[in-house]
Each structure stands twice: as structure tokens, then as C-alpha cells.
Amino acid sequence: MQNGCSHSGGATAAEAKWMKLLVTCLFLIGLSVIVVQKAVASEECIFEKLDGEDAKFCRGDLEVLYPELGDVGCMYIPRCNQYRKRISKEWNSPNVRYQKADRNKHYVLIMVDPDAPSRANPKYRYWRHWLVTNIRGTDLKTGKVQGHVLTDYIRPTPPSHSGYHRYQFQIYEQLEYEAISLSTEEEASSGSWDMESFVDQFQLGAPVASTHFLTEHY
Template identity: 75%
Template sequence: MKLLLTYFFWFGLSVIAVQEGVRAEECLFEKMDDGDASFCSGGLEVFYPELGDVGCSYIPKCNQYWKRISKEWKSPHVRYQKADKKKQYVLLMVDPDAPSRADPKFCYWRHWLVTNIRGADLKRGKVRGHVLSDYIPPTPPPQSGYHRYQFQIYEQPTHEVISLSTEEKASPGSWKMEEFVDHFRLGAPVASTQFLTKSYKG
């Protein structure tokens, strides 16, 4: 009887070990290749629940992460530890692959736009400021493949009042991001990163 109990004990442990191994294999984060990875610079970090910093990586399909990032989780914590406490910053989040990377006719799709973010808050991962576009979670259309979701941080020029036009407010799609950046003299981003995910319905 004792021998039989010992057998089942070790058998149970081996099953758990195999299950844990499968789970770990399914949830491995895949990093971007050199082309997409080159967009990530300056040390910008983007944190979602359970995933940690998703910068320069593919969101794994396991544990319904594709669905949860689209339907459940609120805006991520965005941290830029090199931020100057005396300055203010602008955060952009866009999808350049709308409706698909092969046919991005609606790029850039604006997912989040916040101005007047204090450097001290940005260093702690707190995006507090003037929200020009509320956070819209990643929602790639079904069968459209992977979409890049890009985050960019700009130093906000002193005393610059940044706003969206009536036309820009009407729709976040086909946003002329470069014209916006040029108009308000934001210059080049001081930090940027991105992640890729797919539709959970696809």
C-alpha cells in the first residue's frame, strides 16, 4: 500500500511538472526582430497587468491575453525614468497598421493622447495631464494580422498650448500625426516603444 501511495505521489508531481512546462512554453514572450525593434529607444517602459513591461515584444496568446488587453485592462502604466522633473511631456499612442499592416489606409489610428505630463509623474509611471484623447485599448480587426501599438514621448515646448482640431476630435482614424507633431513643434520623440498583438476574435 505504501509503495502504491508513493507511486501516485511521484506520478502526480510529474503531471504537474509537465503542465507547468507546457504553460511556461506557451507564455514565453517573443521579442521583435531587428526591424521593429529599432523603434524602441530611450528606455520607455509600458506595463500591463500580469505582463509587466511589454516594450518591443509580441503579446502572447496564452491566458487570453489578446482578449484581456482589448477588453479588460485599462490604460497601462507608462514610465520614462530619464524624464526631467522640471519639464512637461506629451504622450502619443497610435496604431500605424489600421486596418492592417498590409493596407494601412487609416494610419495613424489615435489610441491615446495626453499633454502637460509632469516629468516627476512620468518618472514614476503615472500618466497625469491634460487628456486630449481618452485611452482606447488595442482592438485589431479580425483576420488583420499583427498590429503595432506605438508609444512616443515628446518634450512639450514651454508655454505651448496643444489641442486637437474639430476634425481631429471627430475621428481618431487617419490621424495626420506627423503634421500634429510639426504644428506644435514637438520635434523628435525623446523615447519610444511598441508592442504587437492580434485580434482575439481572429
């Protein structure tokens, strides 16, 4: 009887020791998870502006406004908060605001990616992402892109391992009574679009304002 009691007591002590060790391990794991979560939550968002030749494209105080980010004109989309993924997968068309627009005029908005499939090998330049005509100056001053949509908004989706892509927005004054359209061939594909010929065909001239942002695959 005494031996049985001693054996039971030894087993209980061993179990208690292992239980204490298990609790300690679980505590340390939980602590590590909390530390990682806090590190992710406190990840610093660095909003880096473009410079050099890329910065020269930004003219006329054109604003491109996405949720949470605000105006992304002339900047890199940061990786933090999954912004690059959200701009590619979640958010719809941005507000595009040109406060210098003439209330009595109409405008054309063109959004393209000149770096398809990559900036080093842009064999599909230009990739048309958005094309809207007949935008009233009053709407453009407030950021509302309302008009005749020739190409629905296509989210920026740079391929993996293709580096940064430029997503360019350009505003043109539209000639009064000018009917603008895409050819059958242009409607069939957004890639390898001859934007310069389109601009010349409808006498749009030089853009009154332009900007772009850079992002890469998330």
C-alpha cells in the same frame, strides 16, 4: 418460480455489466478532462522580443506596463493566459514610465496604431489610441500618466484576420507654455490622423523615447 428467479438473476448480471462499463467510461472521460486541464494550466508562455526593423523603433528605455505582463515594450503579446483578449477587453490604460524624464519639464504622450486596418493595407494610418499633454516629468518618472487628456485611452482591438498590429508609444518634450489641442476635425475621428502635422504644428520635434508592442486578434 425457478425460471422467474433465473431470469431476474440474468437481468441483474447484465445491469451490473453495463454499470461497470458506464463507470469505466465516466472514469476515462474524467481522466481526459484532467489531462486537458493540466495541459492548459501548464501552457508555456513565450515572451518573444521584437527584432529587425520593428526593434529599431524602441529607443530611450521607455516602459509600458500592463497587469501581470509587466513591461511589454518591444515584444509580442503572447496568446497564453488569454493575454491578447485581456489587453483588448479587460485592462485599462497602462503605466508609461520614462525614468530619464526631466523633473522640471512637461511631456506629451502619443499612442497610435499605424496598421489600421492592417499592416498590409494601412489606409487609416494613424489610428489615435491615446493622447495626453502637460505630463509632469516627476509623474512620468514613476509611470503615472497624468495631464491634459485630449484622447482617452482606447484599448488595442486589431480586427480578426488582419495580422499583427503595432501599438506605438512616443514621448515628446513639450515646449513651455505651449497650448496643445486637437482641431474639430481631429476630435471627430481617431482614424486617419495626420500625426506628423500635429507634431510639426506644436513644434514637438523628435520623440525623446519610443517603444511599441505587437498583438493580433485573440
